[in-house]
Amino acid sequence: xxxxxxxxxxxxxxxxxxxxxxxxxxxxxxxxxxxxxxxxxxxxxxxxxxxxxxxxxxxxxxxxxxxxxxxxxxxxxxxxxxxxxxxxxxxxxxxxxxxxxxxxxxxxxxxxxxxxx
Amino acid sequence: xxxxxxxxxxxxxxxxxxxxxxxxxxxxxxxxxxxxxxxxxxxxxxxxxxxxxxxxxxxxxxxxxxxxxxxxxxxxxxxxxxxxxxxxxxxxxxxxxxxxxxxxxxxxxxxxxxxxxxxxxxxxxxxxxxxxxxxxxxxxxxxxxxxxxxxxxxxxxxxxxx
Numbered sequence: 001x002x003x004x005x006x007x008x009x010x011x012x013x014x015x016x017x018x019x020x021x022x023x024x025x026x027x028x029x030x031x032x033x034x035x036x037x038x039x040x041x042x043x044x045x046x047x048x049x050x051x052x053x054x055x056x057x058x059x060x061x062x063x064x065x066x067x068x069x070x071x072x073x074x075x076x077x078x079x080x081x082x083x084x085x086x087x088x089x090x091x092x093x094x095x096x097x098x099x100x101x102x103x104x105x106x107x108x109x110x111x112x113x114x115x116x117x
Numbered sequence: 118x119x120x121x122x123x124x125x126x127x128x129x130x131x132x133x134x135x136x137x138x139x140x141x142x143x144x145x146x147x148x149x150x151x152x153x154x155x156x157x158x159x160x161x162x163x164x165x166x167x168x169x170x171x172x173x174x175x176x177x178x179x180x181x182x183x184x185x186x187x188x189x190x191x192x193x194x195x196x197x198x199x200x201x202x203x204x205x206x207x208x209x210x211x212x213x214x215x216x217x218x219x220x221x222x223x224x225x226x227x228x229x230x231x232x233x234x235x236x237x238x239x240x241x242x243x244x245x246x247x248x249x250x251x252x253x254x255x256x257x258x259x260x261x262x263x264x265x266x267x268x269x270x271x272x273x274x275x276x277x278x279x
Contacts, residue, residue, distance in 0.1 A: 020189055022188070022189070045188075046188050049258070050190040052220065052221050053190055053222060054190070054191060055221075059219045060212045
């Protein structure tokens with residue numbers, strides 16, 4: 001029960017982090033390799049403090065992690081958290097595939113019945 | 118029950134208003150996301166796109182705003198203290214559930230106090246900063262001015278709720 005709630009909170013944070021185009025672009029860029037805050041901010045026409053808030057939401061969802069060396073903070077992808085999305089989607093797909101399989105069988109049965117009569 | 122805190126004018130700013138409405142309504146306007154959306158962002162500057170508030174110590178405070186050109190900017194913090202109709206405290210130094218935050222931004226701790234005076238409410242918004250430089254930056258960036266406009270919008274919104 002508690003673990004269900006924790007899982008749901010984790011999924012909330014991850015899906016919320018993914019719900020914004022700026023944050024998705026950052027994840028796309030980080031998929032290529034680690035980058036500093038100023039490198040990440042460069043393509044966006046946005047004040048740095050505002051941009052940093054987006055990084056903060058990503059960091060909170062733990063889709064990314066960061067390290068600070070001196071004054072420079074570097075971000076990188078944290079691949080483990082992407083599994084939360086993958087697993088959720090995979091579970092939905094499994095359910096629908098099973099449902100379609102059953103529907104398929106049922107239609108076959110109907111067809112057989114019809115040809116018998 | 119409530120611990121006093123002292124503000125340091127060199128590090129903090131406070132905005133005080135008298136609201137001609139019961140404290141119950143002021144509390145509601147401060148803690149319900151549907152109300153936050155109405156007053157949190159200066160209307161001439163943009164709008165709130167998403168507000169989320171879990172009003173308990175450790176609960177989430179999330180207010181995403183959209184500025185003039187439509188760019189969305191999130192604000193994320195952790196609620197620290199909840200005394201209904203008396204005081205609400207949150208900080209951007211922490212992520213929700215007290216998780217130590219990572220940020221390169223200017224953090225604040227916000228303290229909202231209210232007190233019944235006659236049939237109205239005395240409301241004070243205080244923002245605590247780490248140091249004088251942070252306070253100066255927040256004044257220069259428009260954060261202070263925006264907060265002042267938001268407080269006035271809160272006053273107008275609460276009056277309209279009556």
